[in-house]
Amino acid sequence: MYIAIDGGGTKTEYLLLDKHFQVVDHYLGGCLNHDLLGNGWADVSLALKASIDVLLERNGLTVSDIEAAAAGISGLDTAGDQQQADACFSSAGISRFLAINDGYLPIAAENPAAWGVSLNCGTGMCCAAIDPSGNRIKLAGMDEWSGDAGGGNWIVMQMYRKVYENLILKDVNTPLVMEYVKAMNLGSKVDFINSWSDLKEGENAECKALHRKIIWLFFELLERSNPEAQALADQMIKCAAYSIDAAVRELHFSGEKIPVYLSGSILTKAASSGYLSMLKKALSCICQGKLEVHMCTKRPVEGAVQLLKFPVVENFNLSYNSI
Structure with a gap:
C-alpha cells in the first residue's frame, strides 16, 4: 500500500x-x-x-x-x-518516503515525466521547477522576504494598502477607494481602520469570505481597466516572469518547449480572463519564447501519486531511505 x-x-x-x-x-x-x-x-x-x-x-x-x-x-x-x-x-x-515542497506537485500531476515549471498562486505564491534529469528548484514562497506578489493574501493586503494610502493619508476618494468602501460596506474611515482586525484573523470563515470579496473586487476593477488595479497586476506579472526565468536559467532544459503549469486557486478559480491573457503574453516573451503555458486540470495530490511510481522517483536521483 x-x-x-x-x-x-x-x-x-x-x-x-x-x-x-x-x-x-x-x-x-x-x-x-x-x-x-x-x-x-x-x-x-x-x-x-x-x-x-x-x-x-x-x-x-x-x-x-x-x-x-x-x-x-x-x-x-x-x-x-x-x-x-x-x-x-x-x-x-x-x-520510505519522499517529502518535497507542494509547489512541485502540479508538475508531476500534469506531466507523467515530471518535468516543467509550476507557478502556484493560492494563499501565497511560489515558483517550482524540475528539469528532465530530476534536478529541481523552488523560488519565492517567503512572502515579503522574497518579494512575492500574486497570492491571495498579497492581493488583499495590497488592496487594503491602496485604500489606506488614498483615504487615510491623502483624504482622496479614488474609484478604487469608492468601490472598496462600497463592497466592504464601510461607513467611515474609522470603520475602514477597524476592518483590519477582521482581515488578519486568518483561518476563520468570516475572514476567508472577506478575502474572497476583496480578491473578486480586484479582478473586477482590473477588467474595468482601473489604473490602480492594473499597477498591482503588473507587479504580479513581473514577479511571476522573473521567478520563472530565474528557475529556468538555474536548471538544464533541452531545446524542447518548456511546459509552465498555472496552479493555485487565484489562477485557476479567481483570476479574470483579462489577467490570465496578460500573464500568458508576458510569459511568452521570456526564455526566448521556449515556454508553453498550460492551466492545471488535475488535483495536486495526483502529482504525489505520480512521484510514488518508481521510474519517476528514479529520475529524481533519490533513494527513499536517504530522503
Whole structure:
C-alpha cells in the first residue's frame, strides 16, 4: 500500500493507494504548513500521524503495510525544513518516503515525466521547477522576504494598502477607494481602520469570505481597466516572469518547449480572463519564447501519486531511505 499527500496551508488531502496505485481511500485533514501552526513542525508531526492513523485504522491496516509515501508540503522551503519534514514521517513510522515542497506537485500531476515549471498562486505564491534529469528548484514562497506578489493574501493586503494610502493619508476618494468602501460596506474611515482586525484573523470563515470579496473586487476593477488595479497586476506579472526565468536559467532544459503549469486557486478559480491573457503574453516573451503555458486540470495530490511510481522517483536521483 502507498500514501500520497498534498499538504496545504488550509487543508491536506491524503490518498491510500493499492499496489497498482489505485485509490482505496481518501481523507481530508487540516493544515500541514508549519508557518501557520502554533507549535510549528511539532504540530505538523502530530497532524500527519493522526491523519495517517485514521486511514490505516478504518482500512484494517498498520503502518508496516505502507510500502512508501510521497508528500508535497506547504512551507517546506529550506534545508532545515527538509530535516523537520523527514523527522515527521519517521515519527509516523514510515521509513520510505519522499517529502518535497507542494509547489512541485502540479508538475508531476500534469506531466507523467515530471518535468516543467509550476507557478502556484493560492494563499501565497511560489515558483517550482524540475528539469528532465530530476534536478529541481523552488523560488519565492517567503512572502515579503522574497518579494512575492500574486497570492491571495498579497492581493488583499495590497488592496487594503491602496485604500489606506488614498483615504487615510491623502483624504482622496479614488474609484478604487469608492468601490472598496462600497463592497466592504464601510461607513467611515474609522470603520475602514477597524476592518483590519477582521482581515488578519486568518483561518476563520468570516475572514476567508472577506478575502474572497476583496480578491473578486480586484479582478473586477482590473477588467474595468482601473489604473490602480492594473499597477498591482503588473507587479504580479513581473514577479511571476522573473521567478520563472530565474528557475529556468538555474536548471538544464533541452531545446524542447518548456511546459509552465498555472496552479493555485487565484489562477485557476479567481483570476479574470483579462489577467490570465496578460500573464500568458508576458510569459511568452521570456526564455526566448521556449515556454508553453498550460492551466492545471488535475488535483495536486495526483502529482504525489505520480512521484510514488518508481521510474519517476528514479529520475529524481533519490533513494527513499536517504530522503
